[in-house]
């Protein structure tokens with residue numbers, strides 16, 4: 001089962017993503033901020049995808065991605081989620097190491113194809 | 126009891142604020158009974174008829190003696206030997222190994238165990254070094270251990286323990302490092318001479334200024350008693366108490382990820398610990 | 407070589423580390439020192455000098471070292487006077503995400519001094535600032551939190567401001583929030599997240 005790390009400081013958002021992704025057959029782990037996400041990387045098997053909020057305490061989404069991309073571990077795609085829509089944010093997210101940048105609020109039928117696409121699973125039954 | 130010795134809601138609030146500012150310990154409403162009880166005890170002991178007189182004394186007494194006594198009464202000192210032992214393993218097998226790669230040979234390696242409570246943790250560290258760190262032949266290691274509670278520090282210096290505290294000490298170590306004294310066990314003189322105990326309030330910048338240049342800090346089961354802002358403040362002081370490249374070990378239910386971004390997360394086979402970057406200034 | 411008793415650090419431990427007087431004037435000077443570690447020590451000590459609030463706030467705008475920034479924000483949180491609170495609130499408008507997020511964390515801890523500013527922040531023209539303001543409400547132990555959140559989900563036009571608020575209502579909301587949550591679902595019928603979060607909040611509040 002593919003493992004996805006959901007990083008967001010809002011509990012409801014994590015739960016929302018968890019339900020969508022678990023129903024689609026993914027295994028979900030949660031982290032409340034970028035630092036905790038980095039800690040999760042140290043304590044378990046690697047993840048296949050990251051779903052990353054931008055604004056979080058302690059370490060934000062950009063900081064997490066920059067640290068992630070420097071790590072000597074199997075790299076996996078990351079989707080950055082933002083509430084803003086200014087073009088510079090998108091550029092910053094991609095620079096920091098995101099593969100995709102999407103704007104909240106997110107609909108399940110929008111998220112799942114993106115996730116499957118990044119995981120190379122487009123042609124799911 | 127005269128009516129005036131009842132502690133009102135406002136008194137409780139005022140006291141809580143004051144105590145929090147002094148120590149970082151924040152009492153939730155659910156602790157009200159415990160706090161009132163301790164306050165009333167101290168009021169009786171000092172002969173204060175009303176909360177107001179007591180509170181005034183607490184705040185303005187020049188020696189601070191009553192505040193210290195009250196702090197002693199309010200702290201939770203529970204601890205035992207080899208609590209969270211995996212971190213001691215991590216110390217001897219991983220942390221020190223890394224530290225000696227960059228530590229100047231002319232200087233001792235400094236370890237700070239704070240809070241010490243009755244001394245089980247720093248003495249345990251000393252025992253571990255003696256037993257499991259052969260490099261001790263080539264290095265001097267200084268251990269300092271501190272607590273806010275002066276009564277518990279006296280106990281730590283005396284090094285006398287009931288059997289409950291030593292239940293996780295393996296028999297050979299018990300034999301080697303303890304002496305039986307009636308129902309109690311006293312820790313050996315070698316160990317008592319290896320640990321310096323000092324009184325420190327981690328919230329006091331002057332106290333913290335005099336505790337610096339450490340390579341490893343153990344701060345376990347203290348931050349859980351603090352609120353977020355005090356935790357952050359304490360973590361930041363520890364950052365400056367460490368040498369660059371120094372490590373901090375927290376209790377197993379505590380994570381720096383929720384406290385401060387100043388440190389790097391380091392994973393060793395035995396434990397996750399936090400490091401002040403080697404290049405930090 | 408062996409185990410030894412360590413000693414507390416003497417005031418002049420290593421060369422160049424003179425024990426400077428820790429009075430207000432020298433501390434304010436040290437806040438501008440080129441050594442970040444000295445700036446951190448100064449900021450930490452200044453947390454006990456309300457008169458230094460202005461200096462800390464203006465240093466916040468210029469400071470480039472992330473570790474010093476953290477300590478200054480903490481110091482302002484400890485001072486918690488109105489000038490300090492205003493300084494922290496200004497950080498919500500900062501381009502520096504780390505600074506913004508740290509300020510939010512600290513503001514969350516200060517219900518009483520932050521409360522008078524909440525009304526204004528929740529009506530800021532910038533939706534991002536309103537989102538940050540709602541974030542501050544998260545753990546603000548203040549009796550008015552629920553009322554503020556209800557107002558947000560009834561009136562705020564920006565979906566993400568409402569989304570952030572409804573997330574918190576699940577934690578702090580009581581029966582008074584029920585109508586507002588139902589109204590929110592009506593306002594954004596096509597948004598699965600809002601439906602999900604509002605239902606969750608309603609479930610947590612309980613029916614009766």
Ligand SMILES: C[S@@+](CC[C@H](N)C(=O)[O-])C[C@H]1O[C@@H](n2cnc3c(N)ncnc32)[C@H](O)[C@@H]1O
Nearest residue numbers: 200201202203204240242273274326327345346
């Ligand atoms: C539960 S003990 C922890 C002992 C040991 N480190 C362990 O993990 O077993 C907590 C200790 O923290 C001390 N303490 C509480 N507030 C403190 C403060 N502001 N500064 C220093 N020590 C404090 C108490 O006196 C108490 O001895």
